[in-house]
Amino acid sequence: MLHRWQKKRTHFPLIIALVLCIFLVCSILLTERSIQQIYGEDHRHTSLKQASLLKSTVLANSTFPSTSPVVLDRFTTCRSTVKYNGRKPGWMVTPKSLDPHGSDGSCDVFSGKWIFDNISYPLYNEQDCPYMSDQLACHKHGRSDLRYQHWRWQPHGCSLKKWNVIEMWEKLRGKRLMFVGDSLNRGQWISMVCLLQSVIPEDKRSMSPNAHLTIFRAEEYNATVEFLWAPLLVDSNSDDPVNHRLNERIMRPDSVLRHAALWEHADILVFNSYLWWRQGPVKLLWADQANGVCEEIDGLGGMELAMEAWANWVASNVKPLKKRVFFVTMSPTHLWNREWEEPGSEEGNCYDENIPIRDSLYWGSGSDLPTMQMVERVLSLLGSMVSVVNITQLSEYRKDGHPSVYRKFWEKLSSEQLRNPASYSDCIHWCLPGVPDVWNELLFHLL
Template sequence: MNFLFPCSLSVSLFLSISIMTQRWHKKRTQLPLLALVLFVFILSTILYSESNIHRIHQNHAHPVDHHRQSTPPANYSILKRPPVILDRFSKCRSTVKYSGRKARWDTGRLDLGRPQLNEESCDLFTGKWVFANSSYPLYNESDCPYMSDQLACHKHGRRDWGYQHWRWQPENCNLKRWNVIEMWEKLRGKRLMFVGDSLNRGQWISMVCLLQSVIPADKRSMSPNAPLTIFRAEEYNATVEFLWAPLLIESNSDDPVNHRLDERIICPDSVFKHAAQWEHADILVFNTYLWWRQGPVMLLWSSEANGVCEEIDGLGGMQLAMEAWANWVASNVDPLKKQVFFVTMSPTHLWKREWEPESEGNCYNETNPITDTGYWGSGSDLPTMNMVEKVLSSLGSKVTVINITQLSEYRKDGHPSIYRKFWETLSPKQLANPASYSDCIHWCLPGVPDIWNELLFQFL
């Protein structure tokens, strides 16, 4: 069992050794040579361990810029403290109710309520789905060697093809047609990184499938599955990457495979670990939402030395995480050098009665989009949307919002449902009721996430 202690412990050791050194100089004690060698060895070991905490991907190693900070009051924490060490074995020593404390950001750059800038002359996010049998999909599922078994719906038995053939038509303008060569030219010499949960991973896989066909097999590569997974194209000296960070800030769910935990613990005032990975990317695409709808979360502040966690509801925890992330953006992003995008919540279709009153079931067996303009289901939470909008509005032109929520709401037909690989054995009772094990959260590919990437292409 791994109880929780702030990472500042090693810093304290360093200070203690420094004090010992000062005392040794004052006394001018003649230590034996062996003791001196041992002292130097311990100091070197600590410094080496500290440097490992800050190391980022070996192909993009740059020093992390640490700002000088004064010691905060006891009731506050600061973003750039070394992170709490969290992993899937971490446990809270004890839990208390949320005290209402907030992180105090040293930059002072967040200005909640300032209107967000919008340079687009038309609303790309309001419109309708149009069946386009001849021009969609933009790639074939079987032609993408990087396709996920969780999203390969045709491979796993889906025989209706309609979900692949819809294009998004904005109300008063047109989306620029996808052009794979133009997209690669936009990415030449750059790192495009998606950061978030499995829905953002689906958008990343979509982007890789959209891009990979024009790159010769011997000129492209994919790193093994890890917290940071990288698709590399040699000809363009470019990468398309995915960083698993479902809650944006540090958490005990940061393992990309083993993250199904009974107790979710987050460090609400630090994005230090994840930012060390994403800060050198040229184009960043963030998302977070779904994991905040799974019950309360535990807060472990950086200044908490005794492993005491505070319990907060999902919306409150998400707001703290969004504010920590927004502070990093406000402090570190120059829009002339780095493009940052935030993708709004991806809706679920868990209750058929919401689009077809007095009916049972969910997205299972759905084959057509919803045509009711303005449809809004319970899979998209308005209080969460309002909170996210408020935080994003504080960042002005530093962040471009890709609002996928309303357009994705219409696509009850776009989910994998039962047509995916199942990692667990299904019971006879489940098999007799397909709706009971339908995935109405993720999206088939080709499909809806391809449109999200067309919107991204529009803004680059």
């Protein structure tokens, strides 16, 4: 009995193991087939969806390189520099047939004259805006003649929509308004914040610290008014909002990746770019250029490449019914008073100027016509996808609106400069309240 039992014990586990193996194999086959039947379409759909998503991402970001290049910063240098060889990005936007100004032709709000109005203007008081910049607070820094605050822009043959802070907040409810550009666009952003902040309780508003992206938030309206520092629009070594005064300016003419990652989610975008391109040649470092060899190009040529890269992003990513895009034209400078004074006048600039220019045909050398023509050509490719805020001519008249010497200067002024105020006058930026408030009234009108 013992031997028989031992024999049976020897074969019984083998039979069980064989049955289990057959069962497992069948189960695996059946399970795999069931999975294919149940999820096969979903997997196929997911794969197609992923492929489609990848394709749309590549198309949508056609201004971006296929591989992420090294981020440019203020420590970036060129290993060597050669002359620009004429290369262009391998994509171009398709021209649109619609009017780039988005105008119905009934009124040109950009053509008009300045009317002195000390009843309705200024729209806010400098001292009542806690977000005012020392670079723009002219009264605080000693300017006693306040006539620059009391000018109203009057278009020919029609009227500009009257500023209404509550109506503007309703336009912004649940939205992100973002200004993108240089210090002039930052001045327009500060103007907008000062125009809007007074009706928001102090405990319901906040301002993030100054950074690449600075955000003013209003809780009641679930809205933000933001500023993104991007002086060249494309990625560059000048993208630090503080440390950007560099001897050598290097840009990627085929990439807006760094900035677009922040601006792409805004509902209303207000771009500008101009003065940084008038400071001499720039260096081009293409995204696929890994050996540090830069190409040198003049400012206008560099700006054209940057504008085309920006335009391609707009054309690929902006749905006009969901996102509004504005481009603010060049802000003029008033560096040489010989352009508006009678011949023989003492050489100077905007220093001590206190009334606008009356000549309706005035056009100073601070506004470069070839640049405007290039910008107009690029914007015309985008049609109604971009609304133009043409501030140039109306701002040309305002030689009185600059800070001049009435601002904070972070660098120490020499005794020679102090003896000659015109030598260090700021004839580029604008006092607030002042001209940029009208730029924002135009924006309000167009919205």
